[in-house]
Amino acid sequence: MKTLIGLLLGLAATAAWGSFYVAGRWLFGEEGDKLNTYLFNFLRFFMATLSLSGLLLINSNREKFKQAIREDWKSFLLISLIGIVMESYLVFYALNFTTASRCSLMANFSPVATVILAYFLLGEKINKAGVIGMLTGFAGIILAGSSRGGDIYAGTSLRTLIGDGMALASGFCWAYFTVSGVKVSDKYGGPLCMLIAFAFGTLLMSPVLFFVPAAEIAAIPPKVWGGMVYTGVITLAFANACWYGALRYLKAGMLGAFGYLSAAITFTLSILFLKEKFTLPFIIALILIVGGMSLMMKQSKSQEK
Numbered sequence: 036m037k038t039l040i041g042l043l044l045g046l047a048a049t050a051a052w053g054s055f056y057v058a059g060r061w062l063f064g065e066e067g068d069k070l071n072t073y074l075f076n077f078l079r080f081f082m083a084t085l086s087l088s089g090l091l092l093i094n095s096n097r098e099k100f101k102q103a104i105r106e107d108w109k110s111f112l113l114i115s116l117i118g119i120v121m122e123s124y125l126v127f128y129a130l131n132f133t134t135a136s137r138c139s140l141m142a143n144f145s146p147v148a149t150v151i152l153a154y155f156l157l158g159e160k161i162n163k164a165g166v167i168g169m170l171t172g173f174a175g176i177i178l179a180g181s182s183r184g185g186d187i188y189a190g191t192s193l194r195t196l197i198g199d200g201m202a203l204a205s206g207f208c209w210a211y212f213t214v215s216g217v218k219v220s221d222k223y224g225g226p227l228c229m230l231i232a233f234a235f236g237t238l239l240m241s242p243v244l245f246f247v248p249a250a251e252i253a254a255i256p257p258k259v260w261g262g263m264v265y266t267g268v269i270t271l272a273f274a275n276a277c278w279y280g281a282l283r284y285l286k287a288g289m290l291g292a293f294g295y296l297s298a299a300i301t302f303t304l305s306i307l308f309l310k311e312k313f314t315l316p317f318i319i320a321l322i323l324i325v326g327g328m329s330l331m332m333k334q335s336k337s338q339e340k
Contacts, residue, residue: 041284044277046296051274053300055266056135056142057308062262063131064188064309069256072128074247075263077240080119080233082267087230087276099223103231107219111228114219115235118212123236125205127266133198134186134311139301140179140324141202147172147327148210156214168330175323176203182317186309225279233271298325 062070090096103111126142133141147169153159161169180199183191212232220228298321305311 037284041281044281045285048274048277048281049297050300051270051277053139053297054304055270056130056139056301057304058262058265058270059127059130060135060138060186060188060305060309062259066256066258066262067131069254070259071247071251072124072131073240073243074252075259076120076124076127077237077243078263079123079267079271080237080240082264083271084230084233084237086268086272087226087233090227090230096227099227100231103219103223103227107222110215110219111231111235112239114212114215115232116239117208118216119232119236120239122205122208122212123271125201125208129198129201129205131198132194133202134184134195135305135309136298136302136311136313137179137184137195137199137317138202139298140321141176141199142206142209143298144172144176144203144206144324144328148207149213152207152210152214164330168327170327171330172324172327175320175327178316178323179320182320183314184312184317186305186311188309225282226276229275229279 091100126138129138129142150159150161150165150169154161180196185191189195216228216232223231302311302313306313
């Protein structure tokens with residue numbers, strides 16, 4: 036029963052993350068001319084913070100929260116700047132330039148980036164499987180970047196490569212968040228760390244309010260408000276809460292395999308709702324990247340033993 040609960044929680048988180056790319060691409064396609072990306076992300080972080088603030092109803096969490104702000108605010112500030120503000124902005128804005136599937140593929144290359152950063156920042160060794168996986172994944176990234184395709188909003192072009200690059204950069208930002216967050220996560224727990232990170236992200240993005248007229252906020256279209264609520268509450272707060280909840284019932288290695296399912300969900304939704312087209316080179320690139328990530332997971336598992 037516990038395993039089933041863990042699987043359901045992991046599936047819920049993965050489905051939410053997989054749908055983010057399609058929702059973001061749809062928002063840019065339908066309301067791109069009315070979308071202030073800075074304001075959008077500020078409101079997403081604010082909604083995620085509010086959604087997770089219920090954690091502070093628990094006395095022990097309130098004490099840990101105060102301790103984290105007092106003792107580790109510098110760490111959280113840097114983690115939030117790179118892993119929340121920069122990562123979220125890059126991966127969202129990339130969807131203005133590239134397709135949902137390509138963005139998902141590039142952003143989910145973060146396991147490879149995590150191993151690379153762990154090598155330099157934490158001194159973790161990379162075994163043969165890790166090196167082969169890394170090279171295989173990079174080959175897939177290069178092939179994916181040169182592949183043709185498109186969806187109902189645009190075909191591939193130079194703009195697509197710009198979006199691919201932004202999504203790939205977001206993966207490295209998330210990798211930094213993962214590697215640098217190990218210490219504080221062990222100290223305060225994953226869910227509380229996410230609440231603090233989103234709160235810091237909201238503060239870091241708050242200066243945008245000084246440059247946005249009140250009339251612009253009042254004129255935000257219903258579709259954009261819906262996108263904010265969905266991507267802020269569901270794909271940020273809800274997904275992270277489910278993910279860390281699943282860790283109570285499943286081993287991290289088993290849960291990590293859900294990353295492949297996230298890409299599959301994005302591809303399926305892209306075909307159904309965005310009419311995205313896939314070429315043979317892109318499919319081969321997908322196989323190379325997934326294969327590379329699989330080898331990287333073996334690298335991680337071997338380090339746990």
